[in-house]
Amino acid sequence: MRNVRAKALLLAGVLSLFVLLLCKDFIDNNIFNLEEDAREDKHQIRQLIQKKPYVYSWPACQQNMSAANITGFKTLPQHIQDFLYYRHCRHFPMLLDLPYKCGGADKSAEVFLLLVIKSSPGNYDRREVLRKTWAKERLHNGVWIRRVFISGTTDTGFEKERLNKLLKVEQREYNDIIQWDFHDSFFNLTLKQILFLEWMEQNCPNAHFLLNGDDDVLAHTNNMVEYLQGLKDNDGSKHLFAGHLIYNVGPIRESWNKYYIPVQVQESNSYPSYCGGGGFLLSGYTAMVIYNMSQSITILPIDDVYMGMCLAKAGLSPASHMGVKTAGLHIPSRKHDVYDPCFYQDVLLVHRFLSAQLYLMWNILNDPNLECGPKKNLSSTKL
Secondary structure: OHHHHHHHHHHHHHHHHHHHHHHHHHHHHHHHHHHHHHHHHHHHHHHHHHOOOOOOOOOOOOOOHHHHHOOOHHHOOHHHHHHHHOOOOOOOOEEEOOOOOOOOHHHHHHEEEEEEEEOOOOOHHHHHHHHHOOOOOEEEOOEEEEEEEEEEEOOOHHHHHHHHHHHHHHHHHHOOEEEEEEEOOHHHHHHHHHHHHHHHHHHOOOOOEEEEEEOOEEEOHHHHHHHHHOOOOOOOOOOOEEEOEEOOOOOEOOOOOOOEOOOOOOOOOOOOOEEOOOEEEEEHHHHHHHHHHHOOOOOOOOHHHHHHHHHHHOOOOOEEOOOEEOOOOOOOOOOOOOOOHHHOOOOOEEEOOOHHHHHHHHHHHOOOOOOOOHHHHOOOOOO
């Protein structure tokens, strides 16, 4: 009897072990399947994250050797010869892109003021200060301010590689740089503008307004938002192009001048009215008009003049805004400190500022305890 009971217990133990092994296999298989499903889900999520819209990229533009046949070509300075060799080029490979900066083309209407800041690769200190001051992305008066720096490439060899890597590092941290593989120079500023407008047409077509300016200006972007919100019957869907108005001028023919334009580049002795390129405000509507007009206007190296040409062809005019001081702010007396913040509290934009000066000025202007008496306000410009 005792042997029968022992055999029964042994048989029960074997059966229990067998059932346990079966359950373990079942559980292991299910865990394995769950892990596989999780890996598959992660892979699909990664694919969705990495998926980007189509980005226009172009091969390097080839030199137009026939430019050398232009009368007097060999007498021109080297930088002007280079401009004429590549004047036809309008498309360059894109090195850094921001396809989602405005939330995608469909959501770009959520951007009220897009800050488009021209910056060469080596100007790291300027970009860092702007990110902390007037170009900080933020909600002001209930609307969004967004920022992009537009850049080409500079230098050659290892130094060019280092500067490109610098922009990549900045891009990873701030997500605010658009870069193309063209030489970033004074005579290529118009090209930079055209490339940006092409980018905008694809990725941010419905932004309401833009500030287009240099990286060494003090832009009182809070004042800009308030000014733009106060416009009558214009939410960015109508013409606006305002800044420091320049008119009744023409090409400078002295070869020593930075702005020298020979007849081989521009035959006409007059320019249309335009706004100084240090900084100007324009509507999204006008930006797209300029882009469309630019398709049929030969590139002129002076970018602000070129903008005026595009406006003139569209039958539109730039306007003067006394709050934009691209020639600097005039202080009437030497008894006053030229960096007294009370002279700057009501302006829209002043050119030019060193990085440390700009950082200090912005912080003082945003100090709620700043007080300005009537005497100091005499030289400031009201909106």
